[in-house]
Amino acid sequence: MRYDSDLLYRPPGEWKSYLLQCTIGCSNNKCTFCGMYKDKKFRIRPVEEILEDIDMARDYYGPGLQRVFLMDGDAIIMKTDDLLRVLHKLYQSFPRLEKVTLYAGPRSTLAKSPEELRTLREAGLSRAYLGVESGSDTVLKFIRKGVTADEMLLAGRRLVEAGIDL
Ligand code: SF4
Numbered sequence: 824m825r826y827d828s829d830l831l832y833r834p835p836g837e838w839k840s841y842l843l844q845c846t847i848g849c850s851n852n853k854c855t856f857c858g859m860y861k862d863k864k865f866r867i868r869p870v871e872e873i874l875e876d877i878d879m880a881r882d883y884y885g886p887g888l889q890r891v892f893l894m895d896g897d898a899i900i901m902k903t904d905d906l907l908r909v910l911h912k913l914y915q916s917f918p919r920l921e922k923v924t925l926y927a928g929p930r931s932t933l934a935k936s937p938e939e940l941r942t943l944r945e946a947g948l949s950r951a952y953l954g955v956e957s958g959s960d961t962v963l964k965f966i967r968k969g970v971t972a973d974e975m976l977l978a979g980r981r982l983v984e985a986g987i988d989l
Pocket of ligand 1: 849850851852853854857858859860896928954968
């Protein structure tokens with residue numbers, strides 16, 4: 824329930840979701856076309872702070888919450904054990920919770936093993952939004968996306984193979 828700024832971003836389809844800030848800003852933050860997090864220095868919030876926020880949300884919203892979106896950009900970059908703690912706490916605090924979603928950076932996704940991604944899915948990570956932008960290496964380089972088309976494709980495949988909605 825605590826946010827670093829009033830300017831928060833989420834995918835349009837997440838309008839009903841409780842927004843839980845796990846990272847501040849974007850781990851890449853270099854894309855030429857994107858100004859979302861240009862004013863923010865990227866950092867991962869301490870997990871204890873995130874767990875406290877979940878307690879605050881439980882007090883504020885009650886137990887009926889059904890959707891949660893993990894902000895800001897690239898929450899999947901968190902250590903897998905920490906992300907699992909967040910997921911467990913969310914499902915424990917909100918018994919009717921159906922979906923937990925996040926923005927996934929392609930490099931952070933590839934840094935996780937297929938087993939880690941499957942464990943996250945089993946713990947309730949339902950969907951990842953991956954900003955593919957282009958299948959052209961030339962374009963991806965020009966916009967400073969930080970990965971090649973093949974790496975982007977592999978990141979998407981890993982998420983899908985883990986059973987995460989992409
Ligand atoms: S990775 Fe996404 S959020 Fe980060 S700068 Fe690029 S488009 Fe923006």
